[in-house]
Amino acid sequence: MSLAKKTTSWVKEGLITQEQQQNILSFERKHSNHFFWNAAFIIAGSLIGLGICLLIAANWKVLPNAVKLVGDFILLGGFFYAAYWSIQNKRSGLRELFLILSFVGIAATIGLIGQVFQLSGGWQKFAWGWVLLSSPFVFVSRNKWLGMVWFGLLVSALPEVWLETISDWTWHFSLNSVLFYALVYIFHLLALKWDERIHQHCIMAEAIALFLIWNTYFYIFFTAADWTLNHHNFWAYLLVFGFFAMRMYTAMRQQNLVSFKRNAILTEIYIFLIFACKMHNLWLSGLGFIGGGLLILLLIWALRKTTHYIKQMDTFK
Amino acid sequence: MKKNILIIAFILPWICLASWAVYLACARATGTEIVLPVMGYDPRDLFSGRYIAYQIDWKRADCSPFPGGTCPEDNFCNTSRFWKQFSWRRNQCRFYIPEQEADELDKLFRLRNEDTLRFEVVYSYRPGHEPLAKELRINGLNWPEYLKQNPPKQEEHAGKVRLSK
Numbered sequence: 001m002s003l004a005k006k007t008t009s010w011v012k013e014g015l016i017t018q019e020q021q022q023n024i025l026s027f028e029r030k031h032s033n034h035f036f037w038n039a040a041f042i043i044a045g046s047l048i049g050l051g052i053c054l055l056i057a058a059n060w061k062v063l064p065n066a067v068k069l070v071g072d073f074i075l076l077g078g079f080f081y082a083a084y085w086s087i088q089n090k091r092s093g094l095r096e097l098f099l100i101l102s103f104v105g106i107a108a109t110i111g112l113i114g115q116v117f118q119l120s121g122g123w124q125k126f127a128w129g130w131v132l133l134s135s136p137f138v139f140v141s142r143n144k145w146l147g148m149v150w151f152g153l154l155v156s157a158l159p160e161v162w163l164e165t166i167s168d169w170t171w172h173f174s175l176n177s178v179l180f181y182a183l184v185y186i187f188h189l190l191a192l193k194w195d196e197r198i199h200q201h202c203i204m205a206e207a208i209a210l211f212l213i214w215n216t217y218f219y220i221f222f223t224a225a226d227w228t229l230n231h232h233n234f235w236a237y238l239l240v241f242g243f244f245a246m247r248m249y250t251a252m253r254q255q256n257l258v259s260f261k262r263n264a265i266l267t268e269i270y271i272f273l274i275f276a277c278k279m280h281n282l283w284l285s286g287l288g289f290i291g292g293g294l295l296i297l298l299l300i301w302a303l304r305k306t307t308h309y310i311k312q313m314d315t316f317k
Numbered sequence: 318m319k320k321n322i323l324i325i326a327f328i329l330p331w332i333c334l335a336s337w338a339v340y341l342a343c344a345r346a347t348g349t350e351i352v353l354p355v356m357g358y359d360p361r362d363l364f365s366g367r368y369i370a371y372q373i374d375w376k377r378a379d380c381s382p383f384p385g386g387t388c389p390e391d392n393f394c395n396t397s398r399f400w401k402q403f404s405w406r407r408n409q410c411r412f413y414i415p416e417q418e419a420d421e422l423d424k425l426f427r428l429r430n431e432d433t434l435r436f437e438v439v440y441s442y443r444p445g446h447e448p449l450a451k452e453l454r455i456n457g458l459n460w461p462e463y464l465k466q467n468p469p470k471q472e473e474h475a476g477k478v479r480l481s482k
Binding site: 057058059060061069073076077080081083084087088102106109110113114115116117118119120133134136137140 | 320323324326327328329330331333334335337338341342345367394409410411412413414415416417418449450451461
């Protein structure tokens with residue numbers, strides 16, 4: 001239901017006056033974040049940028065290398081200027097479009113230089129170049145997805161020894177892996193604190209915090225699930241349930257209903273996965289399928305009940 | 318003040334990239350030309366995307382143009398430590414080719430016969446700097462010229478494919 005319809009019904013019910021309705025509507029008109037339009041600009045920018053990368057990758061024989069390079073630099077300069085112009089003229093949608101195009105354009109230019117001069121450099125050299133040169137555009141952007149992609153690139157460009165060590169730690173359940181997750185979570189909390197201070201000027205800290213917590217969830221949910229379900233490691237169960245319980249506790253403390261619901265649902269899905277995987281003995285396949293179907297129904301019922309129950313909890317009222 | 322910082326922050330990456338391109342162009346133009354034989358990187362001597370993946374055949378390379386007459390193997394296509402653990406990426410070099418010619422060159426490279434086809438890469442070499450590949454040669458000819466003179470034809474003989482010279 002649109003806000004206009006909603007507020008009209010509130011006026012009819014006597015919840016607000018007509019004057020209040022007008023105030024609400026004018027406030028929303030001023031402060032609405034034009035989510036749809038901004039998202040359209042971001043998607044368009046990403047598609048155009050990727051298209052340019054593919055056109056460069058085709059390595060056109062008809063164009064001499066010098067022409068390709070000059071054309072690319074003119075285009076890149078155009079993106080940079082357009083980004084600057086849209087920031088100066090406060091055109092938020094266009095700003096994000098041209099910042100994304102500048103970000104992808106830098107990668108395309110590095111790729112073109114590599115192609116023209118036949119460089120055999122690996123991913124890390126490329127990622128470092130991209131991260132460093134694109135940082136001004138990412139830091140002025142208000143698009144947290146761009147910030148997350150940039151931070152992901154930065155992580156991928158870390159010294160190889162570190163990446164190898166992290167990969168070793170997360171491969172198997174060990175004290176190192178638990179400590180690593182704890183460290184990532186602490187960095188997430190620090191990034192959130194940092195975001196409180198700088199959010200008005202820059203959303204990079206929020207993007208980093210989001211990246212870190214998504215990473216933690218990814219590892220906890222998928223890697224730890226693998227440890228528990230395939231390798232039957234009892235301590236891994238504790239890690240997964242402990243993590244979700246801690247997140248739900250934090251959500252209750254902060255009265256964050258969305259976070260609480262998300263974690264409750266993930267816990268239920270995890271329990272469902274444990275039961276589903278225990279049914280691998282399919283010599284009674286018919287019974288297995290029936291049991292699986294019943295479990296799905298049980299899961300839906302549990303999810304609906306949980307959502308209903310959480311909404312009734314005093315904490316979130 | 319803020320406006321000036323923004324202008325500098327936006328112009329700087331452009332200047333860095335342009336300077337890099339100019340530096341590479343100068344480095345390529347001023348280096349000594351060295352021709353090195355190349356071979357496919359077994360077992361995957363295939364095109365991967367739009368580039369040819371090769372390895373320098375140091376056993377057949379003439380090391381006399383290098384200082385001290387020793388081939389500086391580590392300077393060429395030096396693979397980073399992380400990728401070295403995967404044997405198929407060790408010291409792998411790349412030569413980028415246009416999409417339209419990829420199939421023809423792919424066939425030629427995969428089905429090459431050592432007696433009739435010789436693949437070489439011309440490098441611009443300066444001691445202490447990363448060598449830059451300039452040209453891919455087949456039987457002494459730049460590859461587009463070779464393809465022009467020898468359009469690939471295939472003849473099937475008892476399961477084996479022979480390239481006509």
